[in-house]
Amino acid sequence: MDDYVSETDSEYTSYWRDWFLSSRGNEYFCEIDEEYIMDRFNLTGLNTEVQYYQHALDLVTDAFDVDCDDKMRDAVEKSARHLYGLVHARYIVxxxxxARMLEKYKKAEFGKCPRVACNSHPLLPMALSDVSNVKPVKLYCAKCEDIYNPKSARHSGIDGAYFGTSFHNILFQVYPALAPTKSTDRYVPRVYGFKVHSSAALVRWQTAQQEDMRRRLHRMGVDTGFRDGFNEEEEEDEDVIFEGVSDDRALMAPGDAAQVG
Structure with a gap:
């Protein structure tokens, strides 16, 4: 902002979008095509959400030519940022x-997943609400399918509504080849190489439930995407064990089965 203090109004506004995108903290945003912003259909309804809407639009489109004081200019500048963010949420889908966000994703410009088992998989910005000023932006990992807070404080204050709740899912719908293999690895607590008892028991129960569900999906011909850890002979053995037992009983936890019996 200081770089433009000595510039005239026309010189200042001609650089507004370049200045906004290059400002520290705005690295998550991509450049919006000018023709997209100029199409009033794409801005439908935003006039009720942005203060000084027309002045803000003029500033974003490099047409602001109003003689005003510093206080008014600061208010228009704030509105222009908000308007650009709301239009950005529409543009990136x-x-x-x-395509532009995909390039940033491939370069890991949004950061990498902090989960060790994800091996630094690139993240995508997302929102928990499409309503502005409700939730800040979060980062989504497609490998572990979990969300994280931005690592940098300058990004943690960005409004999540500027990216929307659907963008990250639409990206992988349009580019399915980029969808990563889901992470099935999980950390198992150990003491001197031995599993911690309570945690190990929980893991065994969860694994048994997972294997049972995989067998059921396998019989129905559904591809689970998990690594195969059983063969057809083992599956037949399990059928013998559960022969005569109802499906509801087989899906119960060990404690529940004991109570029913």
Missing amino acids: TTRGL
């Missing part, structure tokens, strides 16, 4: 917008 278009074909051009997805």
Whole structure:
């Protein structure tokens, strides 16, 4: 902002979008095509959400030519930022917008997953609400399918509504080849190489439930995406064990089965 203090109004506004995108903390945003912003259909309804809407739009489109004091200019500047963010949420789910965000995703410009088992998989910005000023932006990992807070404080204050709740899912719908293999590895607590008892028992129960569900999906011909850890002979053995037992009984936890018996 200080770089433009000595510039004239026309010189200042001609650089507004370049200045906004290059400002520290705005690295998550991509450049919006000018023709997209100029199309009033794409801005439908935003006039009720942005203060000084027309002045803000003029500033974003490099057409602001109003003689005003510093207080007014600061208010218009704030509105222009908000307007750009709201338009950005709409733009990034278009074909051009997805392509631009994809390039940033491939370069891991949004950061990498902090989960060790994800091996630094790139993250994507997302929102927990499409309503502005409700929730800040979060980062989504497609490998572990979990969300995280931005690592940098300058990004943690960005409004999540500027990215929307659907963008990260639409990206992998449009580019399915980029969807990573889901992470099935999990940390097992150990003491001197031995599993911690309570945690190990829980893991064994969860694993048994997972294996049972995989067998059921396998019989129905559904591809689970998990590594195969059993063969058809083992599956037949399990059928013998559960022969004569109802499906509801087989799905119960060990404690529940004991109570029913």
